[in-house]
Amino acid sequence: MSDKNDLQAVDRAILRAVQQDCRLSNAQLAEKVGLSASACWRRVRMLEEAGVISGYAAQVNPDLAGLEFHAIVHVRLTRHDRDAVRRVMTELTVRPEIVECYATTGQYDYHLRVLCADMTAYRHFLDDFLFRLPAIESAQTNVVMESIKPRGVIPV
Template sequence: MDDFDLTANDRAILRVLQQDSRLSNAQLAERVGMSASACWRRVRMLEEAGVIAGYGAIVDPDRAGLEFHAIVHVRLVRHDRDAVKRVMTDLAARPEVVECYATTGQSDYHLRVLCADMAAYRRFLDDFLFRQPAIESAQTNVVLEEIKRRGVVPV
């Protein structure tokens, strides 16, 4: 379903669910101006098409004890398929890495890393990141203030 066309009702459903995914189907239907049965069918269709990728709680990292936030720019020394695959697999498995993007430009990857404190981040670097044979360098930008944490997809 790569060519899934969103209707106006689909977009309304997505906007409301991004604000509060705990609404009952009846509440959701009322907010978007649809019948409950039609709303339920559209939500199921959006889920099956992969437009709705999942549901979950939004956790405040600071209140959860993860007060060290960094953006880490990683450059690889090797770009052969096996080295890249291993780095991607290893990064994806680390709980400190909450986001990882392969990009163009000077860095190969940009990571959003959350840790309890600077000491935990040092352990992440020393015990994991710097032990990756394909990683040439990692530049850390410490996040001083979050201006916008949770982005909503503008549907």
């Protein structure tokens, strides 16, 4: 499997099914996609080994887990030399409050999805972490008022 075009219809069916419910047994998945259990197991293993399936996870409701403050933070750097960028990327990836991080083109260098318990915790995140990184020029916060589509399924 050298690229995404190598995926067959049955692979796509498997990917759709496991995205909807990764707790399906192999037998249930096989029945759902029209394969024998052994053929299904082989296809899933192939997708895992190729990195198409990169992991399995539970969906957690942040509000019910005590993380009621949800923001999208747009970050601009003061400089873009290799060492500064590497340090910022390293620091951003280890903070548990940052659940998603994207390096992008455009006005901002990074877009972060941040979850915290409340506004006080978010203020500490900014003051004690983000604004202490030397390469950070600015951060604009957009508070999420409502999650319309919190977890999208990859359209395979």
